[in-house]
Amino acid sequence: MIPARRLQNVAVLAFSLQLPQAPAQTLEMRADPFVVQFREDDRRLAARVARAAQQTPDFPGIPRALWATGSPIFILLATDEQHLLELTGGRIPEWGAGAAIPERSLIFLPGYESERGSTIRLGTILRHEIAHIAVHRAANGARAPLWFTEGYATWSAGQLDFEAGWLLRLAFATGRAPPLDSLELGWPRVAGDARLAYLLSASAIDYLYRESGEAGLRNLFATWRSTGDFNTALIRTYGADLNQIERYWRASVRQRYGWFAILTHSLAYAAIITVLAGALWIVRRRRDRRKWAELRASELPDQPAYWRKEGGVEIIAHRGYSARAPENTRASIELAIRAGARSVEFDVHATRDGVPVVFHDYTLGRTTDGAGRIAELTFDEIRSFDAGRWFSPAYTGEKVPALAEVLNLVRDRVDRVYIELKPNAFRSEDLNLVVQQIVERDMVDQAIIMSFDWRQLDYVRMLPAPVTLAFLADDEEHFMLALGRAQADGNAIVDCNYQILLRNRALAERARQMGIDLAVYTVNDPAAAAALVERGVRRITTNEVERLLKWAVDVD
Numbered sequence: 001m002i003p004a005r006r007l008q009n010v011a012v013l014a015f016s017l018q019l020p021q022a023p024a025q026t027l028e029m030r031a032d033p034f035v036v037q038f039r040e041d042d043r044r045l046a047a048r049v050a051r052a053a054q055q056t057p058d059f060p061g062i063p064r065a066l067w068a069t070g071s072p073i074f075i076l077l078a079t080d081e082q083h084l085l086e087l088t089g090g091r092i093p094e095w096g097a098g099a100a101i102p103e104r105s106l107i108f109l110p111g112y113e114s115e116r117g118s119t120i121r122l123g124t125i126l127r128h129e130i131a132h133i134a135v136h137r138a139a140n141g142a143r144a145p146l147w148f149t150e151g152y153a154t155w156s157a158g159q160l161d162f163e164a165g166w167l168l169r170l171a172f173a174t175g176r177a178p179p180l181d182s183l184e185l186g187w188p189r190v191a192g193d194a195r196l197a198y199l200l201s202a203s204a205i206d207y208l209y210r211e212s213g214e215a216g217l218r219n220l221f222a223t224w225r226s227t228g229d230f231n232t233a234l235i236r237t238y239g240a241d242l243n244q245i246e247r248y249w250r251a252s253v254r255q256r257y258g259w260f261a262i263l264t265h266s267l268a269y270a271a272i273i274t275v276l277a278g279a280l281w282i283v284r285r286r287r288d289r290r291k292w293a294e295l296r297a298s299e300l301p302d303q304p305a306y307w308r309k310e311g312g313v314e315i316i317a318h319r320g321y322s323a324r325a326p327e328n329t330r331a332s333i334e335l336a337i338r339a340g341a342r343s344v345e346f347d348v349h350a351t352r353d354g355v356p357v358v359f360h361d362y363t364l365g366r367t368t369d370g371a372g373r374i375a376e377l378t379f380d381e382i383r384s385f386d387a388g389r390w391f392s393p394a395y396t397g398e399k400v401p402a403l404a405e406v407l408n409l410v411r412d413r414v415d416r417v418y419i420e421l422k423p424n425a426f427r428s429e430d431l432n433l434v435v436q437q438i439v440e441r442d443m444v445d446q447a448i449i450m451s452f453d454w455r456q457l458d459y460v461r462m463l464p465a466p467v468t469l470a471f472l473a474d475d476e477e478h479f480m481l482a483l484g485r486a487q488a489d490g491n492a493i494v495d496c497n498y499q500i501l502l503r504n505r506a507l508a509e510r511a512r513q514m515g516i517d518l519a520v521y522t523v524n525d526p527a528a529a530a531a532l533v534e535r536g537v538r539r540i541t542t543n544e545v546e547r548l549l550k551w552a553v554d555v556d
Helices: 040-054 081-088 119-138 146-156 162-173 180-185 191-227 230-238 242-257 259-265 267-272 275-297 330-339 379-383 403-410 428-440 454-462 476-489 498-503 505-514 526-534 545-553
Strands: 026-031 034-039 073-078 099-101 106-110 314-318 343-350 356-358 416-421 447-451 468-473 492-497 518-521 539-542
Touching: 026 040, 034 040, 040 073, 040 119, 073 081, 073 119, 081 106, 099 119, 106 119, 119 146, 119 191, 146 191, 162 191, 191 230, 191 242, 230 242, 314 330, 314 416, 314 518, 314 545, 330 343, 330 403, 330 545, 343 403, 356 403, 356 428, 403 416, 403 428, 416 428, 416 454, 428 447, 428 454, 447 454, 454 468, 454 476, 468 476, 476 492, 476 505, 492 498, 492 539, 498 505, 498 518, 498 526, 526 539, 526 545, 539 545
Parallel strands: 034 073, 073 106, 314 343, 314 539, 343 416, 416 447, 447 468, 468 492, 492 518, 518 539
Antiparallel strands: 026 034, 099 106, 343 356
16 A cells, blocks of 8 residues: 555555456456456557566566466556546555455556556556565465565565655654554555555565575575465574564664664755855765775785685675675775685676666665666666765765676686676576677686576576586575586586585585585675685685685685
């Protein structure tokens, strides 16, 4: 029940509703697994909705086979306000721009301009509604906490954007943020409060994603589906129950959206502080920019000791030097190289117009001042946003880099480049271009292409370039499968969550027996790194580049 305005409004109708009998003038348009019902005047809009629905990108953590197969998903397109009220039995809130009944596989969309929203934004509304059905099917119909389903739908639709961040800052700064369990007891009915509830819930999903990535969400849904209990799935996936998760989440979002965030981001701040304080802030900002410009322009330093000796341990800079600079930017990768990294790792998506870009999330909101999904925006649109200011004012002006830019930056300056292809983010022609850009720069021997989506690796292997592959695995089951895939390939490694090797020493031993090289992510503690080396691991990915490089000097 997201309130209207720019954050498009949706609702999950938790009441019994029969599928409306389509009157004679109602038509149907099929685009498996969707069936769009509409009236003749809305034929063009219905075609647009059907196409958008069928092209819906996969939802993080939910395999497409779980939600896009089985019974059809009906999308009922309302021609006017009265029609929408008739379809929903009058139960949709006045601020709701769409509605879903997941257990009935029904979606209701307004096909007209109104205060509920614009048809221009139907794609966002539609993805939000489909997400509700995807969650319901992924959980095999198990009861879903309202904050989780609404939060996941809002987050996966890219609605946790720049404006949403401001609302959250105000909420936490003024003490208006309720606990998650209160949202389960009764969803707010006032539009403003409901909008805040959606954003708070979405920030909780964003927190879970930032903590464990898509692999964590995938494990959460799988466990939830098998046990039928959401809290059990939380514990098994994140090692914490709902109450603990809420404490961690509130601490995280308070840091991101509390008073300090307001004071460092708010334009109003400049209006209420003194002119002198404003001048000092400008001076400091210019000083930071000048220092960074000098760093970029300077020559590489003489090689420190830990460049010359790593004791056979390869330290891989995760998204560049992401502990000290905005992840997956030129600045972060440059800083990693200057700190001594001889291997760098970064993530790659394809834009709507087929340009490979270096970026981690599927949506822009977390690490830029923009909003929307990478796959739905052109390269030029993505480049218009700032990708550095969220991390520090010193990095204002950083842009989302193209893969070609980053390859040019690291070529001849590092030994290895680990390129992670994000799952379901590429068409075949996009993958062709990724490999082509590697080949054109004579970097086939340097590059390692990796992914959790092994189908993409299978496609890359069919291309002529003999690039090394890395099968990513986040649990023991997939680790064992990855070993088999890597062995069969003959030019591949396995890159896994380091914790599974610490929990089960036999896994690393099995890899050794099969002759498969292992890499691990993401290790920031030298003690954990030492335990992994003792198990035979020689490739360690980290956010804390200098800390691990200096530790590696003493490793035999």
